[in-house]
Amino acid sequence: MAARSISDSTAALTIETSVPFTSHLVDPPSRDVTTTPAELMTFFRDMSLMRRMEIAADSLYKAKLIRGFCHLYDGQEAVAVGMEAAITRNDSIITAYRDHCTYLARGGDLISAFSELMGREAGCSRGKGGSMHFYKKDANFYGGHGIVGAQVPLGCGLAFAQKYKKEDTATFALYGDGAANQGQLFEALNISALWKLPAILVCENNHYGMGTAEWRAAKSPAYYKRGDYVPGLKVDGMDVLAVKQACKFAKDHAVANGPIVLEMDTYRYHGHSMSDPGSTYRTRDEISGVRQERDPIERVRKLILAHDLATPAELKDIEKEIRKRVDDAIAKAKESSMPDTSELFTNVYKKGFGVEVSCQICSN
Amino acid sequence: MPALSPTMNQGNIAKWRKQEGDKIEVGDVICEIETDKATLEFESLEEGYLAKILAPEGSKDVQVGQPIFVTVEDLEDIKSIPADTSFGGEQKEEQTTESVPQADAANVSQQSSAVSRISPAAKRLIKEHGLDMSSLRASGPRGTLLKGDVLAALKSGAISSSKEKKAPAAPSSQPNRDSQAQPATTSQKADTYEDIPNSQIRKVIAKRLLESKQTTPHLYLSKDVVLDPLLAFRIELKEQHGIKVSVNDIIIKAVAIALRNVPEANAYWNSEKEESQKCDSVDISIAVATEKGLMTPIIRNADQKTISAISTEVKQLAEKARAGKLAPNEFQGGSFSISNLGMYPVDHFCAIINPPQSGILAVGRGNKVVEPVVDSDGNEKAAAVTKMSLTLSADHRVFDGQVGGKFFTELASNFSDIRRLLL
Numbered sequence: 054m055a056a057r058s059i060s061d062s063t064a065a066l067t068i069e070t071s072v073p074f075t076s077h078l079v080d081p082p083s084r085d086v087t088t089t090p091a092e093l094m095t096f097f098r099d100m101s102l103m104r105r106m107e108i109a110a111d112s113l114y115k116a117k118l119i120r121g122f123c124h125l126y127d128g129q130e131a132v133a134v135g136m137e138a139a140i141t142r143n144d145s146i147i148t149a150y151r152d153h154c155t156y157l158a159r160g161g162d163l164i165s166a167f168s169e170l171m172g173r174e175a176g177c178s179r180g181k182g183g184s185m186h187f188y189k190k191d192a193n194f195y196g197g198h199g200i201v202g203a204q205v206p207l208g209c210g211l212a213f214a215q216k217y218k219k220e221d222t223a224t225f226a227l228y229g230d231g232a233a234n235q236g237q238l239f240e241a242l243n244i245s246a247l248w249k250l251p252a253i254l255v256c257e258n259n260h261y262g263m264g265t266a267e268w269r270a271a272k273s274p275a276y277y278k279r280g281d282y283v284p285g286l287k288v289d290g291m292d293v294l295a296v297k298q299a300c301k302f303a304k305d306h307a308v309a310n311g312p313i314v315l316e317m318d319t320y321r322y323h324g325h326s327m328s329d330p331g332s333t334y335r336t337r338d339e340i341s342g343v344r345q346e347r348d349p350i351e352r353v354r355k356l357i358l359a360h361d362l363a364t365p366a367e368l369k370d371i372e373k374e375i376r377k378r379v380d381d382a383i384a385k386a387k388e389s390s391m392p393d394t395s396e397l398f399t400n401v402y403k404k405g406f407g408v409e410v411s412c413q414i415c416s417n
Numbered sequence: 418m419p420a421l422s423p424t425m426n427q428g429n430i431a432k433w434r435k436q437e438g439d440k441i442e443v444g445d446v447i448c449e450i451e452t453d454k455a456t457l458e459f460e461s462l463e464e465g466y467l468a469k470i471l472a473p474e475g476s477k478d479v480q481v482g483q484p485i486f487v488t489v490e491d492l493e494d495i496k497s498i499p500a501d502t503s504f505g506g507e508q509k510e511e512q513t514t515e516s517v518p519q520a521d522a523a524n525v526s527q528q529s530s531a532v533s534r535i536s537p538a539a540k541r542l543i544k545e546h547g548l549d550m551s552s553l554r555a556s557g558p559r560g561t562l563l564k565g566d567v568l569a570a571l572k573s574g575a576i577s578s579s580k581e582k583k584a585p586a587a588p589s590s591q592p593n594r595d596s597q598a599q600p601a602t603t604s605q606k607a608d609t610y611e612d613i614p615n616s617q618i619r620k621v622i623a624k625r626l627l628e629s630k631q632t633t634p635h636l637y638l639s640k641d642v643v644l645d646p647l648l649a650f651r652i653e654l655k656e657q658h659g660i661k662v663s664v665n666d667i668i669i670k671a672v673a674i675a676l677r678n679v680p681e682a683n684a685y686w687n688s689e690k691e692e693s694q695k696c697d698s699v700d701i702s703i704a705v706a707t708e709k710g711l712m713t714p715i716i717r718n719a720d721q722k723t724i725s726a727i728s729t730e731v732k733q734l735a736e737k738a739r740a741g742k743l744a745p746n747e748f749q750g751g752s753f754s755i756s757n758l759g760m761y762p763v764d765h766f767c768a769i770i771n772p773p774q775s776g777i778l779a780v781g782r783g784n785k786v787v788e789p790v791v792d793s794d795g796n797e798k799a800a801a802v803t804k805m806s807l808t809l810s811a812d813h814r815v816f817d818g819q820v821g822g823k824f825f826t827e828l829a830s831n832f833s834d835i836r837r838l839l840l
Contacts, residue, residue, distance in 0.1 A: 108462045115419035116482065322444065328422065330457060341444050 060090040060362040068356065070295035077277055079284035079313070082302040086294040090362045092138065096293050097357060099137075100130040100350045101372055103154040105379045106163065107323075110153065110170055110184075113383065114327045119170045122199075123184045125323040126154040128291075131349035132257055132317045133158040135296025136225060140304055143220065147195040147208040148227040150185035151257075151321075155227075159194035161187070163382035173389035180392045181400065202228055202235030205254060209241040212252035212307075223251040223307045225300070231262030233276050242312060246283050249311035253303045254280070256316045257290065263325040264334040277316035290319030291347040320347065418450070418472075419459060420481045425452045430476045430485065434458075435467045438495065441488060448486075463488065468495045474559065475534035538564035546571060547610075618710040629772045633686075637767055638821050639808040642832040644783045647671075648803060650835040654724075665703075665757050665780070666728040670838055672778060673699045673719035675827035676753055682824040683752050685773045686814045693775070693815045702751035702771060703731060705738045712738040713771060715751040724838070759783065765806040775815035781806035 067085050074081035107127040113119045126133070129151070136146070137158040148155050156166060161177060169176025170184055178186050178197070187197040195211060198204040208226025215222050228238065233256050245252045256276040260267050267274040277285030284306070288299040299315055306313050320343045324331025331340070357363050363371075395410045402408070418428050429451040435441060446458040447467070465488040472485040479485060489495055533555075535543070539562045543550065553570050555562040647667055654660045676683040676699045687694045699720040702713035714734035716727055737743050754777040756768045761782070768779040783805040790800035807828070811821055831837050 111462060112419075115421065117420050117423075120423065330460075332458065337444070337446070341442075344444060 059094060059367050061094065063089045063091055065089060066093070066360065068294055070298065071289050071292045071352075072295075074295070074299065075277070075287040077280070077285040077314075078282075079286065079306070081286060082298055086298045088294060088297075090360070093353060093357055093360075093362060096134055096138070097350065097353045097368070098371060098375070099134045099158065100293070100353065101375050102163075102378070103127075103130045103133065103157055104350060105372075105375050106153060106157065106166065109167075109379050109383060111323065111327070113167075113170065118387070119184070120172070121183055122150070123170070123327040124151040124325065125327070126151050126321070128322040128343070128348070129257060129259060129317075129319045130154055131293040131296055131352075132227075132255075132290050132319055135293040136255075136300045138293075138297045139300035140225070141222070142192050144222045144304065145193040145195060145208070145211045145215070145224040146227070147204045147211060147224065148197070149201070149204055149229060149232065150197065150199055151229070152187045152197045153184065156187040156189060156194060156197075159189050159192040161189055161192075161194075163379060164385050167383050167386035168389045171386060171389075172391060173386060174392050175386065175389035179396065179400075180389075181396060202232035202238055204228065205232070205235075205238045206241040208254070209245045209250060209252045209312075212245060212250040212312075213248070216248070216250050221308055223253055223304045225253045225255055225303075227255045227257055229262070230256060230258040230260060230267045230274070230276060231265070231270065233258075233279060234271055242280055242283055242314075245312040251304075251307040252312045253300075253307050254312065254314045255303075256314065257319055258316055259319050259321045261321075261325070261334060263329065266334065275316075277314050280312070280314040283312050283314055285314035285316065287316045287318065290317030291343075291349045291352065293349055293353060418479045418481050418483050418485050421450060421452050421457045421459070422454055424454075425481060427478045427480050428452050430472050430474055430479065431456050433470060433474050437467055437470055438492075439467050441465050441467055461488075465490050466492050466495060468498050473533045533560035535562040536564060539567045542567040542571070616709055622710050625772065626769055629770050633770050633772065634813040635767075635770065636811045636813040636816055636821065637808060638811065638825055639765070639806060640825060640829055641804045641806050642829055644803040644805045644832070646835045647832060648783075660725055662724050662728040663731075664759070664783075665755075666724055666731060667835075667838075668757070668780060669701055669703070669716060669719055669727050669731070669755060670722075670724050671831040672753065672755060672828060673701055673716075673722075674838055674840070675824055675831055676701075677720040678827050679820065679824045681820045682776065682811075682816065684815050685752065685775050686812055696752035699753070700751045702748075702754040702774070703734070704754065704756040704768075705735045707739045707741070709741065712743060712748060713751065713754060714738050714743055714748050754778070755780065759805070765808060767808050768810050770810055770812060775812035777810050779806075779808040779810065781808075 066088050068088060070084045070086060073084050104127050107125045110119060110123060110125060114123050133154045142160070146155060146159060153166060153170070156177065157163070165175055165177040166187070168174070169178055169180060169182060169187060172180045172183060174180050176182070178188050182188065182197060185197060185199045188194065195207065196204070198207075205226045205228050208224050211226075212224040215224060228235075232238070238254065241252075242254065244250075256279075258267065258274075258276055262270050273279060275287075277287040279285070286299055286303065289295045296317065303313050303315055322331075322340060322344065323329075354368060357368065358365065398408050398410045420426075421428070431449040431451045433448045434446045435448070441447060441461045441464060443462060443464050445461050447461050448459050449456055450459050467486060468489045469487040470485075471487065472479050472483075476485075487498060489498075536557065542548075542564060543553075548567065548570070553562055553566060556566050557563040644664075647664065651662060651664065651667060654662060680695050681693070683699055684693045684695045686692075698718050700715050700717045701719045702715050705712050705714060714737070716722070716730055716734070719727060722730070734743070734747065737747070751771070751774060754768070754771050754774055756777060757780040758766060759780055759782045763781055764784060765781045766779050768777045770777050783803045785801050786804050787799050788802050788804075789797045790802065792798050792800075809816075809821065809825070816824070
């Protein structure tokens with residue numbers, strides 16, 4: 054056995070981000086990020102878990118156990134993990150439909166995630182939401198939204214509530230490069246700026262809408278500048294430490310001065326959804342190029358090995374263990390049953406104000 | 418086999434991009450799969466080595482969920498895979514029974530180790546002669562069994578073939594005529610099928626149908642007639658006069674009267690004289706389904722008989738037809754035919770003319786529809802009426818537009834005012 058175990062020390066480590074931050078109307082934060090070995094190991098574990106979950110979801114979808122829509126996040130894990138590392142569970146996150154990993158980052162567990170994907174009762178939305186409607190209110194994760202760009206005004210509303218309640222917390226409203234051109238974002242940003250709400254608009258720029266490249270969709274693809282009078286910051290979304298630094302900076306800014314726009318330069322390996330092969334609007338070489346040069350998990354792996362925090366074999370063992378965890382969770386999730394037919398009428402009206410079905414009527 | 422689209426149930430392996438022993442990286446394309454919609458590339462999300470290909474290139478109709486290849490993490494593990502890991506012959510048989518029995522291209526099993534795929538021409542020959550697959554040798558590229566291979570094998574006579582002639586399946590492209598003719602029950606389990614020899618009658622029917630369709634220029638005229646007056650009349654006969662007749666009997670009378678009033682329609686084409694010859698009497702052939710095939714007993718002078726007489730005669734003739742006891746004069750001749758599929762959920766169909774006649778009327782099912790109807794006050798209201806489709810298939814040499822139009826005018830007015838049957 055090795056002389057030392059995997060490092061879980063909390064001694065400070067300073068690591069430089071891959072690229073410096075580019076900013077708009079504000080001084081960018083430093084390139085040097087403080088972290089600890091334990092935190093790096095957590096990053097590795099969390100991102101690997103997310104990656105495995107998405108790959109397993111792909112297989113489940115192809116086996117027709119997951120139906121309907123399924124938008125996968127593999128490649129973008131650093132955004133979810135880095136953001137979570139910079140904030141607390143009292144801060145709110147709201148995002149669009151590419152939400153499986155955000156749910157996990159906010160404290161969701163694998164079994165309820167897979168159950169929800171397969172439409173079972175044990176799911177986080179009782180099997181009634183599916184892939185696009187994950188939710189975790191107790192962790193201040195407000196979903197999971199299907200309409201493009203609808204979540205951003207909602208996010209500004211959450212920020213308003215936080216300011217109203219004097220909580221000193223912030224809301225991160227995430228959206229994609231496709232949604233960045235939606236009008237309601239600018240309306241919400243305007244009022245947030247006027248009222249100095251702690252709203253952070255985070256554009257997860259994976260460079261393709263569904264299949265439309267950003268340069269064909271936006272006249273100005275510099276999404277961090279689109280806030281105009283609102284400051285912005287461009288971040289390498291594949292570098293988890295850069296994301297952490299930027300989110301910390303953004304939260305401090307938002308609570309003190311009002312809204313700020315973050316642009317995460319990231320990439321998705323899968324197509325837009327499971328119906329999209331993902332290779333008709335971009336070349337396979339581009340995808341494999343990003344996989345080799347910028348993969349977030351590989352970056353952290355290199356850091357861990359460079360700082361001698363674990364051996365390659367130990368990292369492989371962690372991956373194997375994660376694989377087993379995912380397989381077990383899937384097996385457990387498959388055991389859960391489909392929702393009862395009476396659930397058709399629940400969660401539509403406040404209890405007592407709408408149609409309900411008594412248990413004798415609904416027989417299975 | 419992955420479901421690459423939500424509607425996919427099975428796929429074909431179009432091409433293998435990786436071979437056994439190749440390293441697979443994440444994102445590499447392993448094979449191209451042909452789905453119901455398009456040919457898509459199947460990417461790998463794991464890394465490893467391709468150990469064994471279970472479904473070779475060209476495998477067709479592989480069900481979603483069936484294993485098509487095996488990967489291993491380490492190169493050495495490839496050797497430990499048993500060499501006879503196969504695609505599963507039993508599963509192949511299940512697939513072939515599930516395939517549409519009427520499909521002419523039999524899903525011949527590809528389990529034979531000598532061939533990896535079979536050309537369509539070869540498949541047909543094998544099916545026709547009932548050959549034993551395992552004794553055929555493939556000489557085509559990538560182990561394809563070619564037509565030449567099968568022909569060579571047949572010539573050398575070294576194959577055991579089933580000598581029964583395969584029964585041609587009931588013409589599946591003609592849903593009209595042989596309505597009652599049972600579809601030849603050729604159930605296809607890989608390489609075993611049952612031949613049902615065609616009766617002489619069916620052979621003749623088949624020949625005549627083809628001849629008729631090919632040599633007679635068919636003209637089709639159709640109308641949806643309102644059936645309510647006829648139905649009301651029938652009910653009145655039953656309840657007030659105790660006379661039971663069927664809708665078909667009344668239709669026969671209506672058609673007969675129309676033919677009498679339009680004698681040009683009651684004719685046949687004389688090909689020697691090259692002119693239309695009127696028939697002396699209105700003799701209507703009725704299509705009756707029997708076990709042996711479709712028979713057409715004739716109601717002679719139908720225009721002169723009463724409806725009850727027609728009804729009785731139809732019953733008698735149908736009985737005789739089913740028993741096979743029709744006298745030749747009872748089914749030979751006739752000037753016009755009626756085929757009624759109204760007892761089936763057939764709304765509308767086009768029949769094939771019975772030569773040497775020049776017309777056949779196809780009667781569909783009466784369906785309730787809502788139509789604007791002018792009521793007694795002269796107002797247009799929505800009312801539910803029963804409509805029945807009549808389609809006349811006519812010999813265009815006898816029926817031109819004018820004759821057809823006249824005949825249809827007569828026929829339609831017979832339906833709208835039942836009292837015309839008294840004229």
